[in-house]
Amino acid sequence: MAGAEIQRRLNWLVAVVVGVVEETPSVRSLTLSCPGWPGHRPGQHIDLRLTAPDGYQAQRSYSIATPSEGELVTITVERIFEGEVSPFLLDVVAPGDRLELRGPIGGYFVWDPGEGPPVFLAGGGSGVVPLMAMLRARISSGDGTPMHLLVSARSRDDIVYREELETLSHHDGVVVTLTLTRSRPEGWTGYDRRVDGAMLRDLVMSPDSGLVSYVCGPTGFTESVAGLLVALGHPPHRVLTERFGPTGG
């Protein structure tokens, strides 16, 4: 683990909400137009800052769901029960609203197109968000890196970006696998259990391939999947993790 990034001050910028997509009943994407945005790498995140009339401020981090595209930054937010910020972003924010943000943040859990080693992405719940930025970058760049995305969700309706994922799975060199942990709709042919060693043995290339894995989700998911990949012989330094959905947001 080592890295050298250009160090530069992260100033707060003012963005305008230009698009809203209800992804699932509890997940919403916000597209922000942010003058001065320096661009970002797939996997990076932003800090968002909200200010109440009395001056009180709240900050939260959100992964960026899209590859760099000019001044546009799309985040995807999951409602946290009794959260302070996420219900506001889901229920109150509307196109035209202004929000303060800064970034991009994080330079380790990132993937750039460039015909590197094959990539395995595993997302639990809304942990799919930064992985989606990687998958979308892979597709839009025309890069040929083999990429496999495994998404674990409670039910079919809880799969974030479901329609897009169902289309992407027909793309050359891209595989999308879905597993449902709490319900199995009629006619479902995919997996219907939590990610386990047998599933990863079926899906994931051997360590000899040089495979790089990115695992993002709640703590239990991330700990489990990263541990299983190491148990299958993947070197720990080629298994990158990001815990997603901390409490209280």
Add this chain to the structure above:
Amino acid sequence: MSFITRGFEGRRRSREPSGRIPPGQYATLDFPVLSAGPTPRISREEWRLTLADTTGAERSWSWEEFTALPVTDITVDIHCVTKWTKLDTTWGGVTLEDLLAGVELGEATVVLAHSYDGYTTNVPLADLSGGRAMVAHTYAGEPLEPEHGGPARLLVPHLYFWKSAKWVNRLEMLTHDRPGFWESYGYHNYGDPWREQRYSGD
């Protein structure tokens, strides 16, 4: 420079004791787990902590030797740069004073902590003195779990929590500062939560 966010009231303040939540943080009752890679599983038999002074001379402790050192218990608030703060966490471990007793510090000004997974973080030596830092092996009265850095982690609670390296196995004394893992990725070199030093330039 900030403006009022339309429709945002905020509502956590009333629940939180004043003066203990640094700017931009919120209190959580959980103990979130954040790491850049898989959790290493280190048995107590294979565990070692090594201290390298500025001359390169090393001394190291086995688990048995380390846990025979004087134990200090502390109750502190911890602050993660990802915005959560956890109040009144209780830890047991060996303070850096006790660990460094008899070690020739020479011109050392900074400690670079290394971990079993390759992680590193730099902390000024002065911030490790005065009982403000320890190598912790106990959390809430129980052996520190691997997800939280067990068998032992550095604990520097007055700085953002990425400075409290999990799975610590080597403390390297430096005469010149050297950025660690997150510090090389744009996070602040020092990381004082009360001055909100999250990222380089803050």
